[in-house]
Structure formats: C-alpha cells, structure tokens
C-alpha cells in the first residue's frame with residue numbers, strides 16, 4: 295500500500311522527539327523570584343509552593359521536595375524498611391537480606407533504592423492487558439514467599455497499573471506498597487490520582503517527564519511524621535541542635551529552590567500537556583488501526599496521562615529479530631516488520647523512538663534474581679524466545695514492542711508522517 299519511494303518522504307526538518315521539556319514563561323518568573331530574593335538554596339518559597347501543589351494535585355497529605363525521584367524512592371524504601379523491621383544499624387541497610395517484590399518491566403530507578411538498602415528484588419511478571427505488574431503473579435509470589443512485606447510497583451509510560459487490586463493484595467498479606475508514579479503524574483485509577491495509592495509514593499520532574507523542573511521529584515505520604523523523617527534524612531540527618539549533631543546517616547537530597555521555580559511554573563500546564571499527549575496517542579491509534587499492531591493498553595476505569603505512546607506487533611507479523619546485550623539484527627520480510635526495523639526507519643527520517651524498557655529479569659545484573667509469573671518462578675527463561683519456547687510476558691513485550699515519538703509538541707503532520715513510515719515498514 296504505502297512505500298517509502300511512492301510517498302517520496304523527506305526526513306522531518308524538526309526532529310520528532312520521544313519526550314522533551316515544554317516551557318511556558320512562568321518558570322522564568324519563579325526562577326527570578328529565587329534570584330531576586332537570594333533564596334538560591336535548598337530552602338525558599340518555590341519549594342514550599344511545589345510541596346503544597348504536589349500534595350494537593352496527588353491527593354495526599356504531604357509532599358517532600360527532593361533532588362530527584364530516585365532520591366524520593368530511596369527515602370520511601372528507608373521509611374518502609376524502618377516501619378517493617380525497625381531502625382537499622384548504621385552499617386546496615388533498612389532491608390538487609392530481605393526479598394522485595396518489584397515491577398519487572400520498568401526503568402531501573404524504580405528498584406535501585408531497594409538494592410541501596412540491601413534488599414533483594416524478586417521480579418513480578420507483567421500482564422498483557424495493562425503492561426504493568428500482574429496482580430495474579432503477585433498473589434502467586436505471596437504463596438511462594440509469604441514472609442515478604444514490601445512491594446514496589448510502577449505505572450509504565452503513564453498508563454496506570456491495576457494499583458487498587460495490587461494494594462488490596464498487599465493489605466491481605468500485611469505488606470506495604472511503594473508506588474513509583476514517576477511516569478504517571480496526573481493519571482487516575484477510578485478517579486483517584488496515581489501516587490495516592492501507595493503507603494509511600496514518588497513523582498519525578500526529570501527533563502523527559504510530563505512536566506519538568508529540569509530535575510527534581512517529590513516523596514508523597516499521608517503521614518506528617520514520615521514526611522518530617524524524610525525531610526530530615528534529606529538534609530544530612532541533622533539533629534535539632536545548634537551545632538551539627540548526628541545520630542544516623544543522612545543524605546543531601548533536598549530540591550533546589552531554583553529547580554522548584556521551574557516546577558512551580560509548570561504545574562498549571564500539567565492538564566494541557568496531558569491533553570496534547572492524549573491527542574498524539576489517539577492519532578496513532580486511528581492511523582495504525584489497519585496494521586497488525588496494538589497500542590499500549592488502557593485498563594478499564596483508568597485515565598492515563600499518555601506520557602509515552604507505544605505499540606506491540608502481532609506475533610505473526612514479526613520478521614525475525616535477534617538481540618544480544620547491545621546489538622540487534624533483523625531479517626526484512628514483505629508484509630512483516632519488527633521494532634528494530636521501525637526504529638531504524640524512524641531514525642533515518644529524523645524521528646526518535648525507543649525500544650520498550652528492557653525487563654529487569656533480563657538485565658545482566660539481575661540475571662540470578664527470580665521473576666515470578668502466574669505459574670511460578672520464571673528464572674532462566676530469559677532467552678526462551680531465542681530457544682523457541684514461550685517467553686514470559688515482559689520478555690515478549692520487549693521483543694515485539696517499541697515506544698513511538700510522543701512529544702507533546704509533535705504536529706499532526708509529523709504524527710501522520712510517522713504513521714506512514716510504519717505502514718511502509720509493513721509493505
């Protein structure tokens with residue numbers, strides 16, 4: 295039908311990006327406020343306002359402004375660890391030697407903090423209908439390891455997980471839930487904000503997220519005591535004394551008041567960014583309808599923030615594709631395609647896609663860790679695809695899926711051009 299020659303396609307003059315910052319002007323006013331009042335520091339009005347707005351927006355009691363979401367997740371893990379197992383010795387992590395159930399198909403920042411604190415991530419396989427932690431596999435995991443008391447989950451690409459179900463399972467087993475809402479700010483589940491389900495949650499203002507401070511993040515909690523504990527750890531764990539007095543290890547994790555100025559100027563534009571991302575996603579859905587592909591799924595009762603549009607290719611429309619730890623190969627075939635081919639074509643035409651986040655159980659550093667699916671442990675099944683067996687859900691989505699350019703500033707012409715390029719790949 296389409297072919298690249300027939301449409302005589304030229305590379306985009308403006309690069310079609312995956313996700314970039316979008317500034318509006320108010321950010322500069324708040325940066326200037328920090329400058330003019332000389333609060334060029336990790337205290338100031340911008341931080342106070344960001345914490346107020348972030349808590350209000352996420353429908354939680356308290357937000358603690360931090361240098362990044364990874365720092366927020368670290369303090370979530372420390373709070374959970376202390377609540378579950380008591381105050382650790384200075385030389386030990388809060389989760390020393392304990393198994394923690396973690397999302398498998400996510401960015402590694404979701405679970406790095408579990409490892410910082412000595413925990414052992416046990417990955418929970420992904421489900422096909424949400425591309426997120428599979429509640430059935432989580433139940434299975436609790437039957438295998440009933441002693442586990444902490445679950446860390448993420449909402450991939452701003453498309454919510456079945457977090458209410460996951461929360462119920464955690465409560466049933468007396469486990470705490472940490473909710474990584476870094477990619478899902480403004481997304482909802484049954485009308486409730488992502489970030490309001492976890493016992494502790496984190497959001498990100500990294501440069502590629504739906505709104506940004508260039509960096510930064512917040513820890514979210516309903517407990518004032520926990521918010522204050524996190525704030526103390528984030529400021530080198532200073533005790534209340536005139537001199538520098540210390541009883542425990544601290545961190546330098548506080549948000550800059552300049553960064554907070556950018557975030558403060560961005561919040562009024564969150565809904566507008568979501569609407570733009572949604573329009574991009576819906577245009578892809580419409581334009582790719584006649585191809586053997588499916589866009590990332592939306593669970594009933596959830597409203598995504600549409601941060602990244604992604605697709606998965608039907609199994610019988612995949613051409614052969616092989617990946618090792620750093621390279622990818624494919625064999626072009628008429629009527630078929632694969633993520634590597636589509637990503638190469640997009641790059642050639644000045645459009646930025648990306649493979650699906652590679653599942654954690656497939657990462658070299660976690661090779662010996664367990665991944666639990668609906669039928670039990672999936673350890674050592676990583677290369678099932680190559681061996682010809684049935685891969686776990688995460689490995690399968692990684693093999694057949696990719697992220698599309700999803701910038702909120704993409705023009706309709708650009709999205710249509712990308713749709714035409716993908717058609718050409720299947721010609």
Ligand SMILES: *Cc1c(COP(=O)(O)O)cnc(C)c1O
Pocket residue numbers: 362363364365400401403404448474476477497498499500509510511
């Ligand atoms: C971006 C991201 C993070 C980390 O956010 P930073 O603010 O860059 O530390 C954590 N988890 C997920 C799922 C992310 O996408």
